[in-house]
Structures are given as C-alpha cells and as structure tokens.
Amino acid sequence: MDIEKYKIPQISVFIENKKGRFYNTTNAMREAGVNIRAMSLADTMDFGILRFVVDKPKEAYDALIESDFIVKKNDIMAIAIDDECGGLSKLLKVVSDLDLNVEYMYTFVNSLDKRAVMLFKFEDIDSAIQKLSDSNINLLDQEYFNRI
C-alpha cells in the first residue's frame, strides 16, 4: 500500500497566550486563501500550540512564516468513524490492541457526510498506517481535506 498517501500534513504554531494572537494566525491563513479544516489548541499558562489541518498546507506554512510565526510541519493520520454512539470507542480499542503509541489526537465532524474524523499523531506513523489499514480502519488522505 501507499503509506505516504495517508500522511496528512499538519501545521503547528507557537503562540503566546496574548490577546489577538489566535486571530492573527487564522487571519494570516485567510489572507493566503487557506481554509482551515480542523484545528486544536493545547495550552499552558504561558503559551499555546495551535495545530491545523488545512486544504493548502504549503500556502498556510509560507503565510505563517511570512508573518513571523514559529511554525512546524509534521504528519498526522486522519481516520473516519461513523458519527454514532460507540464509534470512537471501537476505534480506540483497535488502536490499543495494536499497541500504537498516541502522542495526541483531536477531532472534527464533517456535517456533509455525517462522519466524524479523528486526527491522530502517532509516535511511529508508518507502522500505524500499515497496521490500521490491515485492520480495515477507514483512513483518509489529504484529498479528503481538499474536497470538503
């Protein structure tokens, strides 16, 4: 199988917990014509890490660098589950049985196709893609985020 195909580029941004910084980040991307598909914020008292999945990762990255943000690019996985009771639980059982190490995860719901999408950062993404795909889990590719 084509492992690369299921690597979803994610953009992480360092922000200080100061008024307006969150807005500035999203605004920089809006001005570059980038649509945010999913995002999460992890924060501490002092600073936060904003993570985005977007339709145009390269443009988003360049726009943020241009605006002097500290940005990192890395790959995560997107997995679709039925938006129904127990869907997430079933998936997490598989992940746990396969002994995959999750660094963090977040979610979003696509209202168009009634599916929930889970975004995972695994310690070893290549093996996660291989193993989850072997377990018949529904993996999404970047195409999916360009479409919606």
Next chain:
Amino acid sequence: MFWNSREEEMTRDDIEKLQLELLVRNIDYAYENIPFYRDRFDEKGIKAKDIKSLKDLQNIPFTTKDDFRNNYPFGLFATDMKKIVRIHASSGTTGKPTVVGYTKKDLETWSNLVARIAVAAGVTDNDIVHIAFGYGLFTGGFGLHYGLEKVGASVVPASSGNTKRQIMLMQDYGATVLVCTPSYALHIGETAQKLGIDVHKDLKLKIGLLGAEPWSNQMRKKIEERLGLKAYDNYGLSEVMGPGVAGECEAQDGMHIAEDNFIVEIINPETGIPVEDGEYGELVVTPLTKEALPIFRYRTRDITRIKKDRCLCGRTFARMDKPIGRTDDMLIIRGVNVFPSQIEEVLFSIEGISPHYQIILERDGALDKATILVEANANLFFDEMKKQRQFMDRINAELKSALGIEITAKLVEPYSIERSEGKAKRIIDKRKF
C-alpha cells in the same frame, strides 16, 4: 600588525618606569590646575615627591562618578575652555551626565590609541569601515571615527538607526569592517537574514570592532556566525578617555590595555583594597597622558580581571578579560549576586537559543521572582507539549545549577523583545523595595 611597535613591545620594567614618571608628573599637574584635587591632596597629605613607587598610588583616594557630578559641568578640567576643543558626555540614567573635555593634544592621543586597537584587530588602510555607533555626546562614534581615519581606512559614518538602510550601505560600499555594539551587530545579522541577504556572498565584512556594552564569548560566536566576520572586543569609558583604553588582538584572548597611557588596578568593590593578581574585581583606571582631565583612580564599576602573561601576538601590555558585568548591574536575586552575563552564558550554551533575552524581576510576596524571556524559534519549538516542557525544564535546571537560584525561562514570540540600536535593555526590574 602593530600600530606603535615601540610602545606595544615595551618590557614590564620600562612600562612601570614610564607609568611612575607620568603619575608623579600628573599629581603635580593636577595639584596646580584642579582645585578639587588640590584640596583632596592637601587633605590627605599627598605630594608628588612622596610617590616613590607605583604602590604609592594606593594612597590616592578614588575618583567616582559622583565627583564628576559634584563638579558639573567643567569643574574637573585642568585647562581653561580656550584650550578645550571637544566635549562629550555620558548618558547618566539618573541625575546629571558626566561631562568630559579634550584638548587638541588629547584628541591626538585618543585617535592614536583607537588606531592601535583597530590595527591590533587587523584593520588596515585598505578597509572600508562602517560605523553604526551613534554619533553625538557618546564617545563611541567620534572615538572610533577619528582613530580609523588615522589608520587610513575609508570611514562611513553611518551612525545609528534604520537598519535596512545600514545594510544597503554596507552592501553597496563593500564595508569590510563594522563598528557598533554587540547587540546591534546581532540585530543587523538578523535583519540581513530576513531581507534574504547572504552575509557571505552579498557582504564583505571581515572584522567587527564591537564594544560599549558587556557581552559573552557565546554571544561573540553567534555574531561571528551571523555576520561572517571575526568580532573583536574593545574597552573604554568616557571618564578616562573613551574607546581605546583596551582592545583585543588577533589572539582574541583578552584586551590589551594601553599601559603607556593608563594604570589599571583591580580592587575589591566593597573594601577598595586591590585583589590578588588574576582575581576578579572592579577595574580602576588612572589616565596618565590626559591634558584636559587628568583624573586619578577612577572607579569604572566594571568587574573584570587582568592577566600579565605573554600573549601570542607579542604585545607586552597586560590584558583584561571582557567585563563580566558592572557593579551597578549586579542583581541581587533572593540574596544571591548574579550578573546578567552569567545568565547569558547559560542561555547561549543551549543549542538553538536566540540571542535576544530579557530578565524580568518581580516581587512575589516577600520573595523575588526572576523570569527570563527567551524568543521562540523553530529550534526551540516542539509540536508536542511533553517535549516542550522537557526543554523548558532543562533550561531552568541549567540556570539553577549555574546560578544557585530559581529562575524561570519563558518562551515568547519572535521579535517581541525590543531591539536596540544602542545598548540592549536586558533587565526590567519591577521590584519595589
């Protein structure tokens, strides 16, 4: 290369003989011409004829910044204003500035000494020198300017401000030498990078003559990397002349002090007693060749040490270390003495830390709270919270082990720490005592 080969290779005996001779002459001269010193010498019973060895210098009381203030503006001048051809003043942050004057002969002496340190760093008459020190009352700009003209270099008096324009000028004129403060040198490097300028290809800089603020060897490395030059430190202060008191040679192992023009001592700042050779203490300078302002034992408030062993370059003048701080910059955090340069040394030893930092001191109940703001960059940012915390913990642990006190590092966004075109503002003390 030596500018004054004969003087710079004097033997220790000859240096001391000359110093004693000039000192005795100066005591007479000051007694005759400066009421302040006449009163002081009379009060202490000091007479030129009683000065038999350099050790007798220790009987002469110190001169301090307060003495300048109390005699503001021209009270310490030994000549009348007719002979004074230049006035400079230091930027006193509190109260009146210290005013200094120069006769024609003093300016001649000064530019000769600046020429000496420039040549020691490798500057020749083929160089194009970009001076980004502020011109004005501050001695840095004019001091370096005339010294470098004396060497025969082509001097571009760019002065401070408008960094982009400075870079354009350096690029267009092909500057080979940069003169400014270390923090501004870094800022120039950073701005050049932002403008997409390749310092190795687009700029021709070889030598940086940097000074006017304390900086660490780690900072030197960063400047050298960013600007593609060799950065040389030099030392001076307006009260005893200005830049040119001491400067690094190509060995970059301490700054040679112009001992044929100055006597230096290192004292314990608390007791005023000279420390053992090689120990750290406050630098005290007695200029020997000044016509307008021959002062004695000026307390510089700079903490450094002196070594007299032979330098690789062949110069015999003693060398002083980069000052590690100023007695008045010394922070007392939770009862522990800390110099900002010690903090800088720790920070810069951590791979990837940006050279811009600021120390914030606050009062948290009865306790001092010290925070260091460090600008984030791609090397210091981890996408995972766990790794990010580990990294911050590591900085805190290294600060703790080096300084013995709790200091918390905090990452801030790039460019959120104010850039300075002169001396960097490293400490914000919000404590109220």
